[in-house]
Amino acid sequence: xxxxxxxxLAYSGGLxxxxxxxxxxxxxxxxxxxFTADLGQGEELxxxxxxxxxxxIKPENIYIEDIREEFVRDFVFPMFRANAQYEGLYLLGTSIxxxxxxxxxxxxxxxxxxxxxxxxxxxxxxxxxxxxxxxxALNPDIKVIAPWREWDLxxxxxxLEFAEANQIPIAKxxxxxxxxSVDANLLHTSSEGKVLEDPADMAPDYVYQRTVHPxxxxxxxxxxxxxxxxxxxxxxxxxxxxxxxxLTKLNEYGGKHGIGRLDLVEGRFVGMKSRGxxxxxxxxxxxxxxxxxESITMDRGAMHLKDQLMPQYAELIYNGFWYSPEREMLQxxxxxxxxxxxxxxxxxxxxxxxxxxxxxxxxxxYSEAHVTFEEDAGAYDQKDAAGFIQxxxxxxxxxxxxxxxxxx
Numbered sequence: 463x464x465x466x467x468x469x470x471l472a473y474s475g476g477l478x479x480x481x482x483x484x485x486x487x488x489x490x491x492x493x494x495x496x497f498t499a500d501l502g503q504g505e506e507l508x509x510x511x512x513x514x515x516x517x518x519i520k521p522e523n524i525y526i527e528d529i530r531e532e533f534v535r536d537f538v539f540p541m542f543r544a545n546a547q548y549e550g551l552y553l554l555g556t557s558i559x560x561x562x563x564x565x566x567x568x569x570x571x572x573x574x575x576x577x578x579x580x581x582x583x584x585x586x587x588x589x590x591x592x593x594x595x596x597x598x599a600l601n602p603d604i605k606v607i608a609p610w611r612e613w614d615l616x617x618x619x620x621x622l623e624f625a626e627a628n629q630i631p632i633a634k635x636x637x638x639x640x641x642x643s644v645d646a647n648l649l650h651t652s653s654e655g656k657v658l659e660d661p662a663d664m665a666p667d668y669v670y671q672r673t674v675h676p677x678x679x680x681x682x683x684x685x686x687x688x689x690x691x692x693x694x695x696x697x698x699x700x701x702x703x704x705x706x707x708x709l710t711k712l713n714e715y716g717g718k719h720g721i722g723r724l725d726l727v728e729g730r731f732v733g734m735k736s737r738g739x740x741x742x743x744x745x746x747x748x749x750x751x752x753x754x755x756e757s758i759t760m761d762r763g764a765m766h767l768k769d770q771l772m773p774q775y776a777e778l779i780y781n782g783f784w785y786s787p788e789r790e791m792l793q794x795x796x797x798x799x800x801x802x803x804x805x806x807x808x809x810x811x812x813x814x815x816x817x818x819x820x821x822x823x824x825x826x827x828y829s830e831a832h833v834t835f836e837e838d839a840g841a842y843d844q845k846d847a848a849g850f851i852q853x854x855x856x857x858x859x860x861x862x863x864x865x866x867x868x869x870x
Contacts, residue, residue: 465490465491465492466490466492466576466577466578466605466607467492467493467576467577468492468493468494468495468574468575468576468577468578469486469490469492469493469494469495469576469577469578469579469580469607470494470495470496470497470567470570470571470574470576470578470579470580471483471486471494471495471496471497471579471580471581472497472499472563472567472579472580472581472582472593473496473497473498473510473514474498474510474582475498475507475509475510475511475513475514477621477625477630477632477633478582478621479582480513480517480625480630480631481615481621481624481625481628481630482580482582482609483496483514483517483519484517484624484625484628484630485609485613485615485624486580486607486609487517487518488628489612489613492578493523493576494519494523495519495523495524495525495570495571495574495576496510496514496519496523496524496525497525497527497563497566497567497570498510498511498524498525498526498527499527499529499562499563499566500526500527500528500529500530501529501530501533501559501562501563501647501648502530502533502646502647502648502649502706502709502710503646503647503648504646505646507526508526510526511524511526513631516631517630523574525566525570527566529562529566530648530706531704531705531706532562533559533562533647533648533649533706534648534649534705534706534708534709535704535705535706536562537558537559537561537562537784538558538648538649538705538709538745539693539694539695539705540793540796540797541554541558541779542693542694542745542748542749542752543693543694543752543796543797543799543800543803544768544771544772544775544776544792544793544796545749545752545753545756545768545769545772546772546775546776546779547749547772547776548728548776548777548779548780549726549728549729550773551724551726552724552726552728552740552780553649553650553724553740553742553745553746553749554776554779554780555647555649555650555651555652555740555742555745556588556589556645556647556650556652557588557592557779557780557782558649558779558784559647559649560589560592560593560596560782560784561592561596561782561784561785563593564579564592564593564594564596564597564600565596565600567579567581567593567597568597568600568601568604571601571604572601577604577605578604578605578606578607579597579604579605579606579607580606580607580608580609581593581594581606581607581608582609582610583608583610584610585608585610585611586732586734587730587732587736588730588731588732588780588781588782590608590610590611591731591732591781591782592781592782592784593606593782594606594608594782595782595783595785595786596782596784596785599785599786600785642654642655642656642657642658642669642739643655643656644671646671648706648709648710648713648744649709649742649744649745650722650740650741650742650745651671651672651740651741652738652739652740653665653669653671653738653739653740654736654737654738654739657669658737658738658739659737660737661727661737664725665725665739669739670723670739670741671741672713672716672717672722672741672743673716673717673720673721673722673723673741673743674717674718674719674720675720676719676720676721676723676813676814676815677720677813678720679718679719679720679812679813679814680718680719680812680813683810683811683812684715684718684719684810684811684812685808685809685810685811685819686698686699686715686747686808686809686811687699687700687806687807687808687809688712688747688748688751688806688807688809689702689805689806690751690752690755690803690804690805690806690807691804692800692801692802692803692804693752693756693797693799693800693803694800695708695712695748695751695752696708698711698712708744709744709745709748710744711744712743712744712745712747712748713743713744714744715743715744715747715811716742716743716744716746716747716811716816717743718811719811719812719813719814719816720813720814721743721746721747721811721814721815721816722740722741722742722743722744722745722746722747723739723740723741723814724739724740724741724742725737725739726738726739726740731780731781731782746816747809747811747816750809750816750817750818751807751809751816751818752803752807753818754807754809754818754821755803755804755805755806755807755821755823756803757818757821758805758821758822758823758826758827758828759802759803759804759805759823759825759826759827760799760802760803760827761827764799765799768795768796768799771792771795771796774792775789775792775793775796778792802825803825804823804824804825805821805822805823805824805825805826806821806822806823807820807821808820808821829841
């Protein structure tokens with residue numbers, strides 16, 4: 463790959479990406495554009511601008527953008543229509559943010575005339591795959607630079623030495639070994655490494671940042687009502703809200719009641735196992751409520767088929783294939799299934815659990831007349847079940863008769 467002339471860097475303002483910024487300048491002698499995304503990580507982003515300027519980036523080459531609404535509306539909500547969970551548990555909080563960041567990197571590269579993009583993901587993890595697959599899917603000619611796969615700064619000591627040699631400010635707490643690494647956005651927090659590397663050891667309480675311990679949560683349950691239209695949450699307790707506002711509010715409810723904690727050992731796409739601590743308070747409530755409204759508005763056959771498709775859909779997102787034709791095909795089927803997923807769900811929040819306790823909809827398929835144990839006024843003739851059972855039993859009876867005959 464020829465040396466890039468101008469690079470758009472996914473820049474957090476932290477030590478690692480600041481070192482990457484300087485390394486790009488010294489290694490390639492190229493112009494650097496920084497992109498810092500506000501995805502709801504809960505941090506002040508203005509210091510990233512100040513740090514970039516300190517490292518010689520022109521003000522017009524510093525991009526700091528609030529993309530929380532786009533993140534929830536165009537990425538999180540479509541994923542939640544599928545009830546997506548990787549390996550049956552993980553709500554894909556980190557995975558679903560990467561295609562949006564890559565999208566903006568590529569768009570900024572085009573707008574600024576840059577010929578490359580760069581990220582700070584290591585060569586061991588999934589994020590390098592997600593960033594790069596998304597970038598190539600959006601611009602097949604883009605160059606992608608992954609410094610962690612190229613440089614010789616292979617230890618924390620060497621990184622700090624490089625920082626000091628290049629006058630990169632180092633926070634005092636960065637001089638020691640960080641206890642664990644954190645990725646955060648509006649959907650979740652993800653913590654891994656260091657004190658979390660041994661899966662046999664319980665995670666320390668200080669790892670959790672968004673949720674109180676369930677045992678310390680309020681002793682009284684709280685009830686909320688979430689309104690849905692075509693599979694997407696649109697209101698809380700009757701108040702219409704934007705997608706990002708809804709997720710923010712659900713995070714508050716979930717954090718207060720200790721909801722959404724997950725200690726998971728997962729299979730990375732690159733092949734190894736890793737242990738992570740996830741907090742997805744609002745997403746956990748949203749998943750419960752979405753399944754609740756689906757239960758009365760979706761046909762059994764459609765729901766069961768969607769549940770069969772979900773693991774493949776979740777794996778595509780986890781592995782970085784958001785912009786693949788197969789993910790888009792599955793999304794079309796999922797979105798079709800949501801045409802009548804409209805109504806309201808009442809959820810009980812109590813000591814780490816979110817439980818559906820009521821659901822109603824004008825699109826409901828639930829018929830009390832058919833399922834009642836009381837008089838059904840002719841809505842259902844129970845005698846019809848006899849023929850239904852006999853027809854379904856026919857092949858089983860034939861199989862049993864054959865086996866009985868052959869066993870003699």
